[in-house]
Amino acid sequence: MHAHYNRLSVAVRLALSVGIASSALIVHAQDTTPQQSTSTQNNNAQSSNAQNANEQPQASKAKTLEGMTVTGSLIRRVDTETASPVITLDRTAITNNGAPTLGNVLQQLPSISGYATNPANNSNGGGVASPTLEGGDGASRVSLRGLGASRTLVLVDGQRLSNADLNMIPQNMIQNVDVLAEGASTAYGSDAIGGVVNFHLRKDFNGAEFSLNDGISSHGDAQRRGFSFTTGASGTDGNIVVGLDWNKYTPVLAPRRGFSQRALYLSSGVITPAGSGTIPTGRFLVPAGLSPGGCNVNSAGNTYVTLAHGNGSSLSDYRCYGGPNDTFNYNAYNYIQTEQKRANFFVLGNYNITPDLTAFANIFYDRTNSAGQDAPAPTGTGDGWYVTANNPINPFGVTFGTPPGYTGTSYVINTRLTGLGTRLHTFDTDNLQVNTGLRGHFGQSSWTWDASLNYGYTNRRQVDYNEVNIADLQSVINSGGNIFDQADPAVTALLKNGVDSPVYTLTDTMKQLQFNASGELWDLPAGAMQLSAGALYRWNSMNYTVTPDAILDPATATCAVLAEACGSPGRGSINVKELYAETLIPLLSEQPGAYSLNLDLGVRASDYDTSGTTTNKKIAVEWRPIADLLVRATATQVFRAPNLDELDDGITIANPTINDPCVGLSSATLAAHPAACQNVPPQWAGNPTPQITGFYSGGKPAGVNLKPEHGMSYDLGLVYSPSWLTGFSSTIDAWRINLRDLLTPLAAQTVLNACFANDNSPYCQFIHRYPSNNALAGAIFFMNTPEVNLGNLSTSGVDFSTSYAIPHFDLGSFDPGKFKLTLNTSYTSSFYNDATPGQPGARTINYAGTYTQQFGNIARWRGSLTLNWSLGNWSAQWQTRYIHHLTNLNADAITGASAPMASILYHSAQIAYTVPSIKTRFEFGVDNITDKAPPLIYQNGLNYNVDTATYDVLGRYYWARATVKF
Secondary structure, eight states: OHHHHHHHHHHHHHHHHHHHHHHHHHHHHHHSSOOOOHHHHHHHHHHHHHHSTTTSOHHHHHHHHHTOBOTTOOOBOSOSSOSSOEEEEEHHHHHTTOOSSHHHHHTTSTTBOBOOOOTTOOOSSSOOOSTTOOOSSOOOOOOBTTSOGGGEEEEETTEEOSSOOGGGSOGGGEEEEEEEOSOOHHHHOTTOSSEEEEEEEOOSOOEEEEEEEEEEETTSOOOEEEEEEEEEEEETTEEEEEEEEEEEEOOEEGGGSGGGSSEEEEETTEEEEEOBSOOTTOEEEEEGGGSOSSOOOOTTSEEEEEEOSTTSOSGGGEEESOOTTOSBOGGGGOEEEOEEEEEEEEEEEEEEEETTEEEEEEEEEEEEEEEEEEOSOEEEGGGTOOBOTTOTTOSSOSOBSOOTTOOSOOBEEEEEOGGGOOEEEEEEEEEEEEEEEEEEESTTSSOEEEEEEEEEEEEEEEEEESEEBHHHHHHHHHTTOOTTOTTSHHHHHHHGGGEEOOEEEEEEEEEEEEEEEEEEEEEETTEEEEEEEEEEEEEEEEEEEEOGGGBOBTTTTBOSBOGGGOBOOEEEEEEEEEEEEEEEEEEEEEETTEEEEEEEEEEEEEEETTTEEEEEEEEEEEEEEETTEEEEEEEEEEEEOOOHHHHHOOOEEEOOBOOOTTTTOOHHHHHTOTTTTTTOOTTOOOOSSSBOOEEEOOTGGGTOOOOOEEEEEEEEEEEEOOTTSTTEEEEEEEEEEEEESOEEEOOHHHHHHHHHHOTTOGGGGGEEEOOTTSTTTTSEEEEEOOEEEOOEEEEEEEEEEEEEEEOOOOBTTBOOOEEEEEEEEEEEEEEEEESSTTSTTOOEEEOTTEEETTTEEEOSEEEEEEEEEEETTEEEEEEEEEEOOEEETTOBTTTOOOEEEOOEEEEEEEEEEEEGGGTEEEEEEEESTTOOOOOBOOSTTOSSSBOTTTSOOSOSEEEEEEEEEO
16 A cells, blocks of 8 residues: 555656646746637648648648547548548537546447446446456446457557546546547557547647536436536647546436346246345255245255244244245345546646657546445355354254264255345545657658657555355354344344455556657658658556455365455566557559559567567558548458456356256266266256356466467448538448457356367366265366457448538528538447357357347447537537347246347437636536336346446436536
8 A cells, every 4th residue: 555655646746747847838938929719729720731731841741740640540641531430529529428427428339339347337246356357346448349348449649548447537638539440450559459449638728617517317316426627728838738527426226227126037938026035034944844834845854944023043933935025136235326436637748848859748647436236145054154953043953054073964044144234345446647758850851759658557446345254154153143033133233243344456557668750751653651660668567466364265166255255366467569660652643533542551560478479460542533532441460469367367256057968968978978077977967056156267377378369350431521512421331350269258158068069178177076976976066267269259340420510501680500410320240259169069159139148239230310509609419329129149047048129219418508708608418318218138147137338227317517618
């Protein structure tokens, strides 16, 4: 903690020093420079560039190109329409959403699908003891093309963001956002497979701006409120922008919405409310003779009872278990909006040391306090505690559980410790990002250069409250804590001595040094050939620590607390050295059939100390047969090196549900599958439950050598901006991404199926069954499901977008105002996955148009239609979003049958008015106007019955904002 606070102290001091120094310099510059508004400066600059492009000296030309690097390319250029299919959200599009964080805005884009983390994700249903299993931490991440957040690279001004949580970036720091939904490994290196999200910072900001926002749902909950303050100054010697941002989300419990009041199961085609059989009054397996009679008796002569009344000291206090009310509604304790508070501070500054040398520093810090929760802890004697037959609290006179040295018959208790309160998971997360350096020009040439240091630091401290400590609970039971009568306040007070609050701390650090140079090589008949080249060194480290009570013992699959909260420390580092270059070659210009023809070539060589070297190349073509039409095509190699979580994450427990292929087999058939069915007796009835213990981990703890993913990304598109229809532009792009050696956690069912089909499968070593001399001989003790390189994935589709700024019509005294219509759509035609290519029984499945627990929501069609209007001081927006219907694979908990999920339309509206006399803009908006409920996907591993990564769960939502400029 001491080192942690030292880092924050250094960051604050650095930020304040930069702010004070830059402010003094800029005030001096403004004393000698007439002030202009930001819009006036930008308009004047654009006009000057357009009129005098051929007359400017080379140094000025280089400075103009310096700020025109297009996302997806290293080349600095004037053209904004290039081979890269980029969708840009301007500041208006960001603020019109009404959400106080950026994650809500980006996750609504049509090109984003699959799984996405957001504040509606409460937890994974347990202790959340792994750095990769986050729930309730308030983060939002994006998954372009449904390929997952780890395959979407997040940048700030072209520089890699250490923590890809979009919510940590304050909205008031951002000018616009570029979203590139194609591979860009040659430009940015690893992770840019599905695409890139690039946030551009606000620059040349003059004055001050204060904004206050608030929002609440039509259900009277889910309040989101906050404020932001931004101030800045610009002059000939540089600029500075300083800002603060604060927002707060209040939690919403799942029962506040009808679709999540209870867990819903689809069983044999029938939707049934369900819950846990572990209830506060207990489920006690006892000899039938100790029951009140009339209970269901199993083949061993035992039956289940539960406490009906009294204090549990007499057999007459119990009744048969199994009535309609003998289930526990754990959904009642889950959040569909997690609790969080977030504070941000940033300083953005540039200082021109000389006309050809500029120093810059972009610094921002984020502090997030958030929390998710689960129902009170379920526990049983199977967790390791016991009640002896002679314990005074035991009315049955039989032994529950297995005391040390006990060899007699034991019975079972399962109960839920509601008196202890909910299992609360709190997260305190600190993020610091610093990008600083120098940039300049090589004399009066067209060449520019920049040298930068990019530093990122994240510290996340998680505390799990009210986790059961087995040894402490045993001490409570031995000293008279009556586990049979939790309703007694005195018992509850004693049981509170049986809980623990384990702490898990994750620290990630990134340090990156980079040098770039860019300029013109020589003039060709069609224009100047350009080159951009650079070198990079990056070092990342991860350190994940767990308090001793929660460290997992793999030999027993337990720790001092309940297994759900067991974790393992993980630690590692990666360093990479890279060289890269990109050249733009103009081949033809203003020729018949070729108004312009450019060739763009790129290459990046990477050397990872963990996975070796790789070289990836790109070729792109930009052809304008006429000035109004751009034909573009890109083919690029993509790769993703295994990250530190995938390499070094320690062992944690998961509980996958499996269908064991070794059930009910004859001796001869079992002999043909000795590895998959080791120790399984003939005609075996199966595992005690379909849910087994799985050990998830990174590759290293499981002895797996991971290698990078590799693949190809293709794009072929058209951009049409007709000169005869001013304000209209339209694009269409066909895309395809092919991946091999996919980095992914092994699914338990995949391990079983692969080993059963091939006795020599490398996955057979991950199956651990009880030995033949054990009462559970053949049953799965645990199964390793680590990160591996597994299978191939290929996805393809078409994106279409169009925008039209409708000309202002002269209707005499009636002025209808200005209108702009924007349509963005994405169609996913295929999403093929072969989990075990080349192995017996392998098959390729097309997941396009489906929902699965593995890939999430891969709807075929997604789209948004936006209409903007402005007239004088008034403005308004209407937006409609569409998500196509799809199929929920294996929705039925019994038959495994699929179920349909309906398509959905969301409508939102916003209206704003500016009062010039007080320089204040008032905005009011409504999201999900029709109060659409999300389609059901039922329980099956989730606590909400719905896909919170895709659909709105809050319903109709009202928000307001006031912004004053001074």
